[in-house]
Amino acid sequence: MKNSIWFLGCVFLTILSSCIGDDVIDDAVEPIVRIENLIDSIQVGTDYQFEASFLNNVGKPESVPLSWSSSDSDVVSITDDGTASALNPGSVIITVFAQTSASTFEESFDLNVGASTTTVVQPTSRSGVIRTTSSYDLTGDFTIEEVDGSLVVNIAENYRASTALPGLYVYLTNNPNTIAGALEIGAVEVFEGAHAYSLASVGLNDYNHILYYCKPFNVKVGDGEIQ
Amino acid sequence: MKKYRYISLLLILFISTSSLMGGGGWPQPKGKGYLKLSEWWVISDQHYTDSGLIDPNVTTGIFNTSIYAEYGFTNRLTGVLYFPFYSRTFSNNIVSGTTGEVITPGEAISGLGDTDLSLKYGITKPGSGLAIAVTATLGLPFGNSSGGTLGNLQLGDGEFNQMITADAGTGWQVGSIPFFANASLGYNNRTKEFSDEIRYGLELGANLFNNKLWVIGRLTGVESRRNGATAATANATSIFANNAEFTSIGAEIAYNIGENWGVSASATGAVRGELIFASPSYSFGVFSKF
Numbered sequence: 001m002k003n004s005i006w007f008l009g010c011v012f013l014t015i016l017s018s019c020i021g022d023d024v025i026d027d028a029v030e031p032i033v034r035i036e037n038l039i040d041s042i043q044v045g046t047d048y049q050f051e052a053s054f055l056n057n058v059g060k061p062e063s064v065p066l067s068w069s070s071s072d073s074d075v076v077s078i079t080d081d082g083t084a085s086a087l088n089p090g091s092v093i094i095t096v097f098a099q100t101s102a103s104t105f106e107e108s109f110d111l112n113v114g115a116s117t118t119t120v121v122q123p124t125s126r127s128g129v130i131r132t133t134s135s136y137d138l139t140g141d142f143t144i145e146e147v148d149g150s151l152v153v154n155i156a157e158n159y160r161a162s163t164a165l166p167g168l169y170v171y172l173t174n175n176p177n178t179i180a181g182a183l184e185i186g187a188v189e190v191f192e193g194a195h196a197y198s199l200a201s202v203g204l205n206d207y208n209h210i211l212y213y214c215k216p217f218n219v220k221v222g223d224g225e226i227q
Numbered sequence: 228m229k230k231y232r233y234i235s236l237l238l239i240l241f242i243s244t245s246s247l248m249g250g251g252g253w254p255q256p257k258g259k260g261y262l263k264l265s266e267w268w269v270i271s272d273q274h275y276t277d278s279g280l281i282d283p284n285v286t287t288g289i290f291n292t293s294i295y296a297e298y299g300f301t302n303r304l305t306g307v308l309y310f311p312f313y314s315r316t317f318s319n320n321i322v323s324g325t326t327g328e329v330i331t332p333g334e335a336i337s338g339l340g341d342t343d344l345s346l347k348y349g350i351t352k353p354g355s356g357l358a359i360a361v362t363a364t365l366g367l368p369f370g371n372s373s374g375g376t377l378g379n380l381q382l383g384d385g386e387f388n389q390m391i392t393a394d395a396g397t398g399w400q401v402g403s404i405p406f407f408a409n410a411s412l413g414y415n416n417r418t419k420e421f422s423d424e425i426r427y428g429l430e431l432g433a434n435l436f437n438n439k440l441w442v443i444g445r446l447t448g449v450e451s452r453r454n455g456a457t458a459a460t461a462n463a464t465s466i467f468a469n470n471a472e473f474t475s476i477g478a479e480i481a482y483n484i485g486e487n488w489g490v491s492a493s494a495t496g497a498v499r500g501e502l503i504f505a506s507p508s509y510s511f512g513v514f515s516k517f
Contacts, residue, residue: 019317019335020317020318020319020320020333020334020335021286021319021320021333022319022320022321022322022329022333023272023285023286023319023320023321023322024322024323024324025321025322025323025324025330026324026325027323027324027325027330028324028325057325058323058325058326134276134282135276135277135278135280135281135282136276136277136278136282137277137278162277163457164276164277164457164470164501164502165276165277166379166468166469167377167379178321178323178330179330179331180323180328180330180331214284215377215379216377216379217274217282217284217285218284218285218318218321218331219282219283219284219285
């Protein structure tokens with residue numbers, strides 16, 4: 001009897017050594033169409049090749065059929081692959097459509113036809129505010145800018161992060177709900193005050209959020225939208 | 228005096244059910260001992276943060292299959308071993324609710340856990356109404372403290388610690404029901420930049436059904452001295468994070484099936500904490516006295 005109990009006990013203990021399960025997270029974001037090379041105006045009689053990309057409902061680039069349209073094809077005609085031809089002076093609205101199996105997404109912008117082609121002046125920097133999405137202290141302003149071919153993320157003097165949290169990492173991402181598809185900048189080593197990260201081969205408009213994530217707990221700690 | 232001796236004997240026989248508080252203020256008699264095979268586990272998808280609030284985390288589980296043993300070298304000096312000979316920890320897969328893809332694969336490791344080796348010395352004479360004992364414990368870091376791809380799966384904290392604990396216990400009888408109470412206070416000196424800890428505990432137990440069943444209520448706690456490194460410099464989480472604190476309450480039942488053996492089960496949950504899982508832990512064990 002006693003041996004049986006010990007045996008059953010051992011079996012019970014073995015069974016208790018549990019298996020790996022699944023934690024499902026809500027990582028959905030609004031899909032967007034992003035125009036990569038905006039211009040403000042185009043010279044009569046010239047062509048311009050527009051480029052666009054589609055970020056899906058988890059913020060990842062996805063290859064989907066794109067199509068383009070002009071609000072007035074007498075002023076600007078545009079092909080399905082985004083080649084615009086300036087025919088007459090005037091103003092039009094250019095729209096790019098991304099067709100997925102579930103829906104169609106679009107993005108529009110104004111285009112003037114004039115004496116010269118003008119690239120829209122992109123801001124030289126973007127900025128945002130870091131906020132906590134957890135119970136851990138995390139706050140501060142930040143800017144990003146391109147310097148000598150690298151993207152520099154400047155965290156402001158008012159930045160503060162909890163030192164109580166193990167394994168805090170910082171990312172750039174198009175989906176603030178997950179680190180999937182995010183660019184890992186590195187482990188957070190500064191928890192108060194100004195500091196900067198320099199990232200090679202990253203464009204100013206490649207990402208739209210900064211994300212703070214605790215790797216050991218596998219949980220988001222905070223984020224900031226890049227405006 | 229006779230009554231105290233009887234109750235003390237009962238307590239020695241039955242109180243040794245917790246690895247945290249050991250046999251309380253009662254050392255084992257010379258040549259006598261206690262052996263327990265048990266499984267302790269906690270599975271949690273949330274934790275207490277540094278502000279005492281509760282945040283989510285990936286579901287993580289820790290299982291310790293252990294041997295707990297006490298042996299009386301003399302009537303006052305008892306050797307105590309807590310040896311988790313098979314520990315296992317795992318973290319779940321993180322799966323996209325949108326695409327169903329696994330974003331971060333779950334992992335598991337197993338092996339030895341951190342082991343405690345103790346000597347308990349009875350300050351008071353065996354059979355005294357108030358039993359006082361001091362215990363010196365060496366925490367041996369046998370457990371892997373940096374397993375898994377990220378090094379954050381742990382079977383131990385990786386540091387060698389030394390702890391001194393004082394226990395004071397007493398027993399009494401109400402009608403035919405024996406009761407006991409035990410209080411403990413300990414100081415845990417930790418290495419490798421882990422903060423030292425103050426540990427405390429209170430136990431209240433009653434023996435029911437003709438010495439067959441012990442019912443024990445327990446309050447335990449850990450307070451960090453915060454004299455070590457911050458948690459930010461380590462990957463430690465779960466029950467091994469630096470500067471972790473908690474106050475927990477728990478209950479345990481120990482049922483004596485035979486004359487010298489029985490089974491026990493317990494459940495314990497933190498009512499407050501910092502950097503510690505916010506889910507109850509459980510244990511089940513088979514014990515034997517010899």
